[in-house]
Amino acid sequence: MKFRLLSLLVAGLAAGVLLHAEEPKHCSASAKECDQQIRSMLTGRRYLGISVVDLKPGIVIKSVVPDSPAERANFKAGDRLIAVNGQKMTSSTVQDFKRVLSGARDVGTLWVIIQRRGAYQRIEVRLEPYTKAQIDKIIATHLAQSHTATASAGSGPGQ
Numbered sequence: 654m655k656f657r658l659l660s661l662l663v664a665g666l667a668a669g670v671l672l673h674a675e676e677p678k679h680c681s682a683s684a685k686e687c688d689q690q691i692r693s694m695l696t697g698r699r700y701l702g703i704s705v706v707d708l709k710p711g712i713v714i715k716s717v718v719p720d721s722p723a724e725r726a727n728f729k730a731g732d733r734l735i736a737v738n739g740q741k742m743t744s745s746t747v748q749d750f751k752r753v754l755s756g757a758r759d760v761g762t763l764w765v766i767i768q769r770r771g772a773y774q775r776i777e778v779r780l781e782p783y784t785k786a787q788i789d790k791i792i793a794t795h796l797a798q799s800h801t802a803t804a805s806a807g808s809g810p811g812q
Contacts, residue, residue: 680799687800688792695788699758699780703728710744714767726778732767 680687702721705712712734717723734742737753757763757780764777783791 679801680795684796684800687795691792691795692788695783695791697782699761699782701754701763701778701780705734705747705750707747708733712742712745712747712750722778722781726776728765728767728776728778729769732769735766735768735773737765738763 682690700721702718702723704715704718706715714728714730714732714734716730717728734745734750736742737750738757740749740753742750742753754763761780762777763780764775766773766775768774
C-alpha cells in the first residue's frame with residue numbers, strides 16, 4: 654500500500670512538472686510596450702536571415718529565412734560555416750558567430766566560407782534592414798506566444 658501511494662505521489666509530481674514546463678512564458682510588459690520596444694530595436698537594424706546551431710565542433714545552418722539576404726546569397730540549410738569575415742568558425746560556437754555578425758552590422762557586408770556536401774564555397778552577402786512587414790510578423794509572433802490573453806483580444810499594431 655505504501656509503495657502504491659508513493660508511486661502515485663511520484664507520478665503526480667512528474668505530471669505537475671511536465672504541465673508547468675509546457676506553460677507558455679508570459680511577458681511582464683504590456684503588449685503596447687512590447688510593440689514599441691521591438692519596433693525601436695529592429696527598425697533600421699540589419700539582418701542576415703539564417704538560424705544556426707552548434708555542430709560540435711563548429712556551426713551549421715539550421716534554416717534560411719525566405720526572401721532574406723541569406724536566401725538571395727544562396728545559403729542552404731545544412732551548410733557548415735568554415736569562416737566569416739576572416740574569422741575561423743570550425744571550432745567556434747553560435748555565440749562566437751553572433752559576435753562576428755554583430756561586428757559586421759555597421760559595415761553591412763559579410764564574406765563567408767561554407768562547406769556544402771564536402772565542397773567549399775565563398776559567399777558574399779550584404780546585410781539588409783528589416784522590412785516593416787517582417788517587424789510586424791515578429792511582433793505578432795511575440796504577442797501570440799507571450800501575451801495570449803491580449804493577442805486574442807486584438808492588441809496588435811494599429812489597435
